[in-house]
Amino acid sequence: MSQPLPPLPDTFDADLGLDLHMHSTASDGALSPQALTDICHAKGVTRFSLTDHDTVAGVAEAQHHAESLGMRCLAGSELSTLWRGIGIHVVALLPEGASGALIPGLEAQAQARVARAQEIARRLEKIGLEDALARAREQAGSERPLGRPDFAKALVAAGLVPDMPTAFKKYLGAGKPGDVKTHWPYLSEVVEWIRDSQGIAVLAHPLRYRLTHRKRSQLLDSFREAGGEAAELISGHQNADVGRDLARQLEARDLMGSQGSDFHYPGGPLAPGVMSAPPRCSVTPVWRHPRLARFAA
Numbered sequence: 001m002s003q004p005l006p007p008l009p010d011t012f013d014a015d016l017g018l019d020l021h022m023h024s025t026a027s028d029g030a031l032s033p034q035a036l037t038d039i040c041h042a043k044g045v046t047r048f049s050l051t052d053h054d055t056v057a058g059v060a061e062a063q064h065h066a067e068s069l070g071m072r073c074l075a076g077s078e079l080s081t082l083w084r085g086i087g088i089h090v091v092a093l094l095p096e097g098a099s100g101a102l103i104p105g106l107e108a109q110a111q112a113r114v115a116r117a118q119e120i121a122r123r124l125e126k127i128g129l130e131d132a133l134a135r136a137r138e139q140a141g142s143e144r145p146l147g148r149p150d151f152a153k154a155l156v157a158a159g160l161v162p163d164m165p166t167a168f169k170k171y172l173g174a175g176k177p178g179d180v181k182t183h184w185p186y187l188s189e190v191v192e193w194i195r196d197s198q199g200i201a202v203l204a205h206p207l208r209y210r211l212t213h214r215k216r217s218q219l220l221d222s223f224r225e226a227g228g229e230a231a232e233l234i235s236g237h238q239n240a241d242v243g244r245d246l247a248r249q250l251e252a253r254d255l256m257g258s259q260g261s262d263f264h265y266p267g268g269p270l271a272p273g274v275m276s277a278p279p280r281c282s283v284t285p286v287w288r289h290p291r292l293a294r295f296a297a
């Protein structure tokens with residue numbers, strides 16, 4: 001992280017060449033860490049964090065390649081958690097990489113994914129997907145921990161549903177048989193791991209949990225109390241009115257804001273660095289965090 005880049009400003013903007021939430025083949029993304037870094041480079045995204053689900057396995061490759069291209073890649077991960085029975089994602093921004101309690105934490109997450117995949121497979125076999133685990137593994141195409149998208153692809157490949165959205169709508173989305181959340185640790189525990197790793201805990205896509213304004217306020221309060229320091233003010237494409245409402249909720253709690261695309265694959269509505277315009281607000285950008293000074297300078 002030593003190449004000269006223009007320092008980041010104090011304001012949010014989709015044009016900063018900054019994306020703090022993206023996926024690679026280390027989890028459910030379509031591109032290898034190196035290929036993702038190349039796309040970032042081509043699109044002028046000069047600072048980014050690779051935030052694969054429950055792993056930092058792709059980070060070293062992305063960082064190595066980013067460095068060779070004069071870009072900065074911040075270590076990161078998007079951790080699966082539970083809050084009041086709701087599956088909540090927390091992005092860990094890790095300027096010092098993973099250390100301390102986060103290391104056994106990530107190990108436990110990987111094991112939880114194994115147990116969870118077995119349970120998802122059992123449930124999908126009941127609705128007619130034979131050998132569900134082997135089929136999901138085939139879709140994943142590698143030995144990485146499985147996620148629901150692998151099962152969704154297996155359902156499509158077996159002809160049980162026409163496409164991925166239908167697979168989630170009928171079998172894998174919130175409240176459906178294949179939505180197994182019980183293996184995830186509580187939100188506050190995961191925030192503790194991140195803090196122990198000198199990381200910054202960022203509540204991922206707060207507008208994507210279908211919460212009421214009031215319930216979202218409670219989530220932000222719980223997250224802040226647990227030691228969370230920021231939330232994604234901008235995540236991919238989001239509704240402008242609700243974005244303004246979210247900004248007020250962050251201001252009221254003195255939570256910092258982050259911005260990221262949540263990019264998974266090319267050809268969809270999202271690309272690295274592509275996200276909605278920020279609401280007018282006085283939320284402090286997370287890159288003003290003292291521990292991200294080197295990344296932002």
Ligand code: AMP
Nearest residue numbers: 028053146147148149164165168173264
């Ligand atoms: P998991 O990490 O195994 O719980 O899987 C969650 C992932 O599934 C998310 O990060 C998305 O990449 C993907 N996903 C969630 N909902 C949908 C949906 N409705 N359609 C397609 N992909 C989805």
Ligand code: MN
Nearest residue numbers: 023028053264
């Ligand atoms: Mn995903």
Ligand code: MN
Nearest residue numbers: 078089204205
């Ligand atoms: Mn997520």
Ligand code: MN
Nearest residue numbers: 021023078262
């Ligand atoms: Mn994500």
